[in-house]
Amino acid sequence: MIKSVYEIGIWHEDEFDETQQLTEDLGKKYTRVITIDLETEGDKLLYSGCRLGYKTDANYLYRKTPSAKPDPYSLTLKPSRKGPAGLIDRFVKFCEMHPGKLANDIKDILSENKEKIVGDVEEQAGQITEKNEFYFLTVLIDGRSVGTFKEFRTVFLNEVQKLPNSRRGGCFLCGKETEVGARVSNIFKFATIDQPGFAHMMSNKSHDVTMPLCQECFSKLALGKRIADDKLTLNFYDSQVYVLPRFAGNRIGKSQQFTENSLSALKSLTDSFRGKDGRYERFESRLIKKLSKEDAYSTLNFVFFVKSRGKDEVKVYLNIEDVPPSRMTAITNTADSIETELRSLGSPRIRFKILWKVFKGYAQLKKNSSDSPVPPTNFLEFMRTIFKSTKADLNLFKKASMRYFYSLKMNAKESELESVFFDRNSIVAMGYFLDRLNNPLEGGVLGLKKPKEELLEGYFERYPGFFANDDLKLTFVIGMIHALVVAIQKDQGYTGTADQRIKGYRMKPDDFREHLTYLRDKHKHYSKKIKNASHIGFVEKLFELAGRYQLNAGMKWKSSLTDLNYAFLCGEASKNLLMGSSEKEVAEEATVEEEE
Known part of the structure; x- marks a missing residue:
């Protein structure tokens, strides 16, 4: 991180006079x-x-x-x-x-x-x-x-520029033997040093000694920090993030053209992501897409931090180093492909915000949360996974998602249900995204005009991390049927719905079998009142598919309870997947005759 900021100061020193290189921003609230x-x-x-x-x-x-x-x-x-x-x-x-x-x-x-x-x-x-x-x-x-x-x-x-306790020594940044006395800590005041890599050689006890600066490097580092604070910082939920470019090879230089182009991918970010209240928001796909289209940088460093209240100190809680443009492109392309594939599910978007909600909520449910603006540890691990090509812990994501969503759904008011179901669809989309990032899919777009059995099998093949076994395919279809039955029950004004039977997404194989029987009985009762015959035929087709997967799964299911219940949640979010236009109309409007 220190090296990145220093290089930014070098590249842009010609744009500022000496005093401007050393001034500090007054802060965004001092308008x-x-x-x-x-x-x-x-x-x-x-x-x-x-x-x-x-x-x-x-x-x-x-x-x-x-x-x-x-x-x-x-x-x-x-x-x-x-x-x-x-x-x-x-x-x-x-x-x-x-x-x-x-x-x-x-x-x-x-x-x-x-x-x-x-x-x-x-x-x-x-x-x-x-x-x-x-x-x-x-x-x-x-x-x-x-x-x-x-x-x-x-x-x-x-x-x-006055060097306190000036002495002869080696400058931490340029390495020259010269007069040193200023320190990196005169510019960066870190409250804690707990993330390896973000400041080489820095420790709580020795960074004043091991990181002395000469006057010239002090000026360049101060300018780089000023530019980073003003141009390369975005709000990140309750904290902030530096987006710092690194350059290598023939991209290093101080020509006028390089100075103008070096931060071309980043210079307009602060304006394009500025919220109405003056804060910088949406460290999301717009940012990722913008950065993935630029080749002016060699790698990017993402430094996530919070500022101590009432102090001029910074706590770095996550440092992701050397993210290449190819990874940014992979993130963009994967997000685009998932969003395209899920248009029939209400077009959920790939947003890091849902990871934040899931793990923040999960921490609160485990009573392991505080008022600290530092994001939950699990959330930080998944951010590193996204940018650094490490394997995501899908089991943890599934478990946290189900606990968060069940609590959200069961405690939501009627006016909040639309946003609740949007969160559910976003959870499903994010799970597919995490799996696809490290398991690229071979093949084209899913053919929506295929017979329902082929369409469903094609869908399962696109997400092998979620539907590897027949028992998972079964619980997915049960989830689809469940969502349709609950929609009918709510439309009819029932106080108790099938949602009360899913045991907080902790169902066992016998629970799923029993629930399928319950849904079949309820649908037989409701089908007598449904106007549209195509809708009746559609749900009956789902029961037929469920019976086929149940037969293939047998009595001894292979998958874990977490995987089974998460597949059920995916099914709930996917009730429209196999519907034709007339069937969707029925499902969306819940067209059921009132009882006499």
Whole structure:
């Protein structure tokens, strides 16, 4: 990770002057700025008032001040507990520590007009009405920001680049024997070091010693982090993710063309994924598809992290290194193929969000969840599986999915059922996706005009990780019938439905056999009232298929209870799979005559 960020700084250093390489982003919530306006009159500076505006691209020379440093790096600060008066005092301290023509005049103005300036700042701050909008305070001289004045740029550079405890030694990044003193930890402040690989040689005890930096590398690493924070960071559910490109071979260089194209796959991401509230959302297939179409990078690093509350610290909880474009393409193509195949099931989409819901819910059901924004361990393991070509633990996914979905379904209100069933279909789609990623399918599109038996067998062959045995095919068909019967029962207003009989997706072989008998009896009763004869014939065909698979499965079923119940869940989601248009109309509208 450190190397990636350093390289980004190298590639883009020509786009920024020296001060901009070392400034830090004020943060996305600091959208408003209050300026202390000073104007030149003759050879003097005069205070002309304060104004509230919006943050611009001006060089504010902002960098967070370490707690041990008494004066700020420039005349730009965020609010403090001491209010505007405390900020004015710190501005005065800055001018005292760094005397100069402008600084001396500003010190006098701020000291002499402190009470009025504090009142003006408070008045302007009171005009901010948006809940999540915050201001920062800066000084303008004749309408120009502090970053346009050489006097303040020189102070900023001297202070930021000052090497504490300077000594002769080897720079961690460039390897040269030179003056070192700055450290990687001056830029990256890691709360814990618990993910191997994301920061080579870094440990809780020794990273200050083992990662010293020379002044030049410190500047490049600081610039790289600024670009990563501003351009290459997306929100990831309750946390965040860096998407960091790496380059190799003839792609390394500093030509103007390379600078313009090096991050072409990523430069527009922040805008295209920005939500209405200003946050960056949807680390999903749109991102994956965009990255899979680009060949400007050699590999990608995905660094998932959370920021400690109230601290300038980062906890890295997952680092996925060196993901090649070919893997991004495989993810995209597999997702597209699964979504195409499942159009008849309501067109579920491949979204990592369903993995998040399943494992977050699973952790809560096991009472192993907290308010921490760090995602559940199982979820992180599956993210690594998706990007790094390792084999997915489908048994764990099936078990977690069924527990989560059953709890969701049985506790949902009537108005929530549509989203509940959307989640069920998404679970099924994600399971097929995880299996297909590492088991590419040979063959073309499933022929929907085939006879129902051939169509169903073709469907089973596409997902060998789920329907390897006849007992699994049987429980899949039972699930289809179950969903159709439940739809009829709900349409008729029954308080108790077949859903109460499935034992939280923990049914045993005898339970499935008994449930099939129950469904057959109920359908015989309901078929007397169903208007459409084609629908009756369709369900009877499903019972015929179930009987055939039951005969083939015999009395001793081979599959595990987890696999049997998950196949049943897949069947529930697939009730429309074998339907013709007239049959679908009946199923969707549940056209059953009311009892006299």
